[in-house]
Amino acid sequence: MTRPRNDTFLRALLREPTEYTPIWLMRQAGRYLPEYCETRKRAGSFLQLCKNPAMACEVTLQPLARYDLDAAILFSDILTVPDAMGLGLYFTEGEGPRFERPLREEWAIRDLTAPDPYEHLRYVMDGVCEIRRALDNSVPLIGFSGSPYTLACYMVEGASSSDYRRIKTMIYERPDLMHRILAVTTDAVIAYINAQIESGAQAVMIFDSWGGGLSAAAYPEFSLQYMQRIVAGLIKEKDGERIPSIVFTKGGGLWLEAIAAIGCDAVGLDWTIDIGEARRRVGEQVALQGNLDPCVLFASPERIALEAKKVLDSYHRQGGSDSSHVFNLGHGISQFTPPEHVTALVETVHDYSKILHKSI
Amino acid sequence: MTRPRNDTFLRALLREPTEYTPIWLMRQAGRYLPEYCETRKRAGSFLQLCKNPAMACEVTLQPLARYDLDAAILFSDILTVPDAMGLGLYFTEGEGPRFERPLREEWAIRDLTAPDPYEHLRYVMDGVCEIRRALDNSVPLIGFSGSPYTLACYMVEGASSSDYRRIKTMIYERPDLMHRILAVTTDAVIAYINAQIESGAQAVMIFDSWGGGLSAAAYPEFSLQYMQRIVAGLIKEKDGERIPSIVFTKGGGLWLEAIAAIGCDAVGLDWTIDIGEARRRVGEQVALQGNLDPCVLFASPERIALEAKKVLDSYHRQGGSDSSHVFNLGHGISQFTPPEHVTALVETVHDYSKILHKSI
Numbered sequence: 123m124t125r126p127r128n129d130t131f132l133r134a135l136l137r138e139p140t141e142y143t144p145i146w147l148m149r150q151a152g153r154y155l156p157e158y159c160e161t162r163k164r165a166g167s168f169l170q171l172c173k174n175p176a177m178a179c180e181v182t183l184q185p186l187a188r189y190d191l192d193a194a195i196l197f198s199d200i201l202t203v204p205d206a207m208g209l210g211l212y213f214t215e216g217e218g219p220r221f222e223r224p225l226r227e228e229w230a231i232r233d234l235t236a237p238d239p240y241e242h243l244r245y246v247m248d249g250v251c252e253i254r255r256a257l258d259n260s261v262p263l264i265g266f267s268g269s270p271y272t273l274a275c276y277m278v279e280g281a282s283s284s285d286y287r288r289i290k291t292m293i294y295e296r297p298d299l300m301h302r303i304l305a306v307t308t309d310a311v312i313a314y315i316n317a318q319i320e321s322g323a324q325a326v327m328i329f330d331s332w333g334g335g336l337s338a339a340a341y342p343e344f345s346l347q348y349m350q351r352i353v354a355g356l357i358k359e360k361d362g363e364r365i366p367s368i369v370f371t372k373g374g375g376l377w378l379e380a381i382a383a384i385g386c387d388a389v390g391l392d393w394t395i396d397i398g399e400a401r402r403r404v405g406e407q408v409a410l411q412g413n414l415d416p417c418v419l420f421a422s423p424e425r426i427a428l429e430a431k432k433v434l435d436s437y438h439r440q441g442g443s444d445s446s447h448v449f450n451l452g453h454g455i456s457q458f459t460p461p462e463h464v465t466a467l468v469e470t471v472h473d474y475s476k477i478l479h480k481s482i
Numbered sequence: 483m484t485r486p487r488n489d490t491f492l493r494a495l496l497r498e499p500t501e502y503t504p505i506w507l508m509r510q511a512g513r514y515l516p517e518y519c520e521t522r523k524r525a526g527s528f529l530q531l532c533k534n535p536a537m538a539c540e541v542t543l544q545p546l547a548r549y550d551l552d553a554a555i556l557f558s559d560i561l562t563v564p565d566a567m568g569l570g571l572y573f574t575e576g577e578g579p580r581f582e583r584p585l586r587e588e589w590a591i592r593d594l595t596a597p598d599p600y601e602h603l604r605y606v607m608d609g610v611c612e613i614r615r616a617l618d619n620s621v622p623l624i625g626f627s628g629s630p631y632t633l634a635c636y637m638v639e640g641a642s643s644s645d646y647r648r649i650k651t652m653i654y655e656r657p658d659l660m661h662r663i664l665a666v667t668t669d670a671v672i673a674y675i676n677a678q679i680e681s682g683a684q685a686v687m688i689f690d691s692w693g694g695g696l697s698a699a700a701y702p703e704f705s706l707q708y709m710q711r712i713v714a715g716l717i718k719e720k721d722g723e724r725i726p727s728i729v730f731t732k733g734g735g736l737w738l739e740a741i742a743a744i745g746c747d748a749v750g751l752d753w754t755i756d757i758g759e760a761r762r763r764v765g766e767q768v769a770l771q772g773n774l775d776p777c778v779l780f781a782s783p784e785r786i787a788l789e790a791k792k793v794l795d796s797y798h799r800q801g802g803s804d805s806s807h808v809f810n811l812g813h814g815i816s817q818f819t820p821p822e823h824v825t826a827l828v829e830t831v832h833d834y835s836k837i838l839h840k841s842i
Contacts, residue, residue: 337753417650420650458647
């Protein structure tokens with residue numbers, strides 16, 4: 123494997139020199155793009171879109187056709203893993219994901235097993251292969267998974283939740299059952315991400331969307347330690363190239379030092395932490411990814427440029443190399459984002475960061 | 483005014499010696515209590531309950547009849563203030579609060595004025611007087627308000643929001659309009675809380691429920707500076723007794739030092755920060771209130787006792803005085819809490835903290 127022609131994203135993650143700050147956007151293939159909505163409509167449903175490798179490939183590439191992004195990310199959903207574990211994923215209009223068989227009974231938890239990704243998640247691996255072919259080594263492809271705790275939230279609650287009442291009750295009342303779910307899910311995630319790497323993913327990201335809702339004491343025990351196990355279990359190198367990993371706990375700003383210490387190459391940041399402050403706290407041991415408030419994209423292109431520069435400036439002011447920063451939003455892009463506003467963001471990040479990189 | 487017979491809560495806020503750690507619970511008069519549900523049913527609706535001083539008094543006292551709590555908190559809703567500003571508050575079953583006339587137009591924002599609390603919020607002041615009479619100087623009464631930013635979220639969005647798209651757009655695109663709303667709301671809140679103090683509130687709390695969703699740069703500008711103005715504008719003493727103030731930004735753990743520096747007597751903490759760590763960061767300049775995960779109350783009484791002790795131990799381990807801690811949940815008590823579990827919590831906090839206080 124040779125590196126893609128534009129390998130700026132990979133270099134930033136590995137803290138190698140870059141000429142500018144690379145950018146991609148969480149959920150960059152999404153509903154804010156009319157072409158995405160059209161493909162999704164053609165697919166019939168969100169889930170059918172996820173399960174169709176050709177269409178998943180099509181939507182993965184859509185944002186790259188519009189914008190000068192430095193990475194592609196596999197189009198899929200984090201809940202395909204619990205679906206493959208037999209929980210029966212389905213989507214209801216306007217209510218988000220649901221499971222037919224949420225994990226509520228002790229026997230079901232004892233029976234839980236990690237699925238073979240090449241069998242039960244074949245469509246994801248087919249998608250990865252197809253996307254890599256279509257990308258033709260232009261930019262790197264990011265593979266991903268939800269964190270065990272985040273997946274467990276959906277598996278136990280059976281749907282999105284506003285209070286995480288069921289999973290929290292399990293954490294406090296039956297930590298043994300909770301750890302059983304998390305251990306099996308960790309095995310599933312390791313096999314799943316490694317299969318993505320074998321199929322062609324050139325960097326990987328773990329999304330811990332709900333870990334930030336845990337108490338300070340529960341986070342390391344029920345979320346972080348399992349992400350650490352995942353990072354330790356991942357394929358580190360493929361065809362002589364390092365496969366960098368990014369770990370992102372939304373709302374995890376208080377625990378940054380602990381996250382940076384689990385062996386990952388980069389830490390994702392939401393917008394509640396100043397990125398310069400984050401860099402000061404973790405030093406040069408990891409790259410940082412983030413962290414513009416996605417709502418900035420609702421403002422005018424001029425304001426977007428201003429706010430993007432603030433993020434770049436804050437990182438730069440901490441001194442040292444600017445080459446360990448991957449620009450991103452602090453959360454997935456909103457479906458209400460005007461597509462032309464993304465152009466302003468990408469151009470500002472590229473142009474302005476070139477100036478900062480030269481000024482070191 | 484003389485202090486209530488049980489003034490432990492006030493003493494903890496003022497960092498005076500106490501024999502044990504006082505406890506009250508955010509939303510302690512709420513739906514988890516069957517007697518509350520009965521009164522609410524009799525009132526006809528939540529809003530009618532808020533607007534009826536006799537019934538508001540009745541539900542305020544209900545948790546005190548059941549549990550050995552160290553403070554009462556006025557039963558009301560933070561949105562009575564924007565309602566008094568003419569936005570037309572109403573509640574829809576299962577969907578939460580809504581405003582008939584959300585703030586969307588520039589002219590409406592320019593026309594916004596702070597209401598006279600004795601005129602437009604008379605029912606709140608009547609409630610405060612009635613509760614004070616009914617409490618008969620047993621425990622202190624807490625008055626409260628939402629923070630300007632939190633109130634503005636509802637005023638601009640018109641309802642609860644999952645992404646705060648409208649208010650964030652205003653922050654980034656029209657900060658001048660946002661500041662206008664926040665300035666008028668700040669005046670309204672100062673007058674409102676001071677009227678509560680004049681009517682008999684013996685401590686006050688500002689609830690910044692949504693400030694934690696702001697970026698690191700936006701929080702001081704759009705939430706914290708207005709809470710600072712409020713604290714500066716509050717009546718500090720009544721009849722020779724200091725009226726302590728508590729400021730609580732949910733999700734504000736990253737900004738603790740800044741919050742502790744605005745002149746308030748105490749800072750509220752959610753459950754994502756270790757309270758010992760919080761104490762280490764802010765030192766002895768303020769009291770701290772918090773911070774058990776409300777979901778702990780779903781577990782068994784034995785587990786509840788264990789988790790409550792962890793919070794007390796963590797605070798205690800930082801050394802110095804244990805007398806500057808007010809025990810609370812990190813967020814409002816859930817409607818699904820078994821009422822008898824609260825007994826276990828209150829007893830543990832009182833009994834165990836007495837031992838810790840003696841061991842200094």
